[in-house]
Amino acid sequence: xxxxxxxxxxxxxxxxxxxxxxxxxxxxxxxxxxxxxxxxxxxxxxxxxxxxxxxxxxxxxxxxxxxxxxxxxxxxxxxxxxxxxxxxxxxxxxxxxxxxxxxxxxxxxxxxxxxxxxxxxxxxxxxxxxxxxxxxxxxxxxxxxxxxxxxxxxxxxxxxxxxxxxxxxx
Amino acid sequence: xxxxxxxxxxxxxxxxxxxxxxxxxxxxxxxxxxxxxxxxxxxxxxxxxxxxxxxxxxxxxxxxxxxxxxxxxxxxxxxxxxxxxxxxxxxxxxxxxxxxxxxxxxxxxxxxxxxxxxxxxxxxxxxxxxxxxxxxxxxxxxxxxxxxxxxxxxxxxxxxxxxxxxxxxxxxxxxxxxxxxxxxxxxxxxxxxxxxxxxxxxxxxxxxxxxxxxxxxxxxxxxxxxxxxxxxxxxxxxxxxxxxxxxxxxxxxxxxxxxxxxxxxxxxxxxxxxxxxxxxx
Numbered sequence: 482x483x484x485x486x487x488x489x490x491x492x493x494x495x496x497x498x499x500x501x502x503x504x505x506x507x508x509x510x511x512x513x514x515x516x517x518x519x520x521x522x523x524x525x526x527x528x529x530x531x532x533x534x535x536x537x538x539x540x541x542x543x544x545x546x547x548x549x550x551x552x553x554x555x556x557x558x559x560x561x562x563x564x565x566x567x568x569x570x571x572x573x574x575x576x577x578x579x580x581x582x583x584x585x586x587x588x589x590x591x592x593x594x595x596x597x598x599x600x601x602x603x604x605x606x607x608x609x610x611x612x613x614x615x616x617x618x619x620x621x622x623x624x625x626x627x628x629x630x631x632x633x634x635x636x637x638x639x640x641x642x643x644x645x646x647x648x649x650x651x
Numbered sequence: 652x653x654x655x656x657x658x659x660x661x662x663x664x665x666x667x668x669x670x671x672x673x674x675x676x677x678x679x680x681x682x683x684x685x686x687x688x689x690x691x692x693x694x695x696x697x698x699x700x701x702x703x704x705x706x707x708x709x710x711x712x713x714x715x716x717x718x719x720x721x722x723x724x725x726x727x728x729x730x731x732x733x734x735x736x737x738x739x740x741x742x743x744x745x746x747x748x749x750x751x752x753x754x755x756x757x758x759x760x761x762x763x764x765x766x767x768x769x770x771x772x773x774x775x776x777x778x779x780x781x782x783x784x785x786x787x788x789x790x791x792x793x794x795x796x797x798x799x800x801x802x803x804x805x806x807x808x809x810x811x812x813x814x815x816x817x818x819x820x821x822x823x824x825x826x827x828x829x830x831x832x833x834x835x836x837x838x839x840x841x842x843x844x845x846x847x848x849x850x851x852x853x854x855x856x857x858x859x860x861x862x863x864x865x866x867x868x869x870x871x872x873x874x875x876x877x878x879x880x881x882x883x884x885x886x887x888x889x890x891x892x893x894x895x896x897x898x899x900x901x902x903x904x905x906x907x908x909x910x911x912x913x914x915x916x917x918x919x920x921x922x923x924x925x926x927x928x929x930x931x932x
Binding site: 506508520537538539542545549553554555557558559561563570572574575579606610611612613616623 | 658661662667673674675676677682685688689706710717718721791792795796798800829836843
């Protein structure tokens, strides 16, 4: 029984561990080496899905901390990724509060809204308060591929949820 | 109508202020905290620089440890393929050695002649201090779509300053843009923020600008200058930071510069202490 409980805890911590690992390790989801324009913000997909489906597994404080770590590793001004992730949390929580039942299509649409606001804040702050330069084409590709990949990860996370955690939808 | 507005405001307020259960902090309080941290970091209040330095050093070390498995497995497959190709490689290297033996005599003659001519002209031999370099290990090489940089394991403790040039096998790879006590961040030549003065084989001057992709581009070339393929590009040293003549890459058919060192494959680099860099960035 105790073994099952430990396993459950590990499965429940899976999304958070993945988020921390993606932020702190060299592992990245930007496959520019394979396909020149393919860049993807996997962290926001991960946060949005789990905040929408099982917010108790993704504590706000942990997401905030993961954002700070991401800033240090990436060389961005401290706090900027945290802000971007918190906007995603805000949208996720709002949609969760407002909706009774969600589908992949509704989640996909609300994710687009969340991503637009989150990236708008991220790049406005970066543009106005740092010396970093970026091209709008890159941002466009990044947003497109993040949006494009959302349903695929939605399905994968759903399978993970059903297999290891158990369903308890909004 | 009013019910729907109430619903909206309740859901909105709840999303911002909701706490309890696993959520120990509300989104609103964390947004305020993130904004405070952001502005403290951006405006560089006196105490934030050393604090950020310490945080950077700790996080970079943890990142290095966390990334060990991802480095270990590709290395094994690389080693295995090297082992199976050893005979073929041996034959290829033998041919190359023969080629370089014949070139060596020629290079020796030319370098002696160059030194003699510089003595006659009484100009400084710019490579005389080339030994004043320090070897550094690449701790983190995280690929970001917006910032092409690496973290090295040497910092202000051994005297690294912002702006110092970084090379690999004497080929230029970038310059130091952030220094901590035990680590530094190196901006690579292909980053969008990178701009360095260069000289081409035929003597033309230009600015090498990072494009965000693997190959930087040449800007501010002389009017009517046509970029041909296979033209070597060197640092001109006009900025007083990079050693003049440091090889960088060669032009390709698209007019871009193919770097001699693949920026995605760096494991050890050298930081050049020769140039008189002032940390005034």
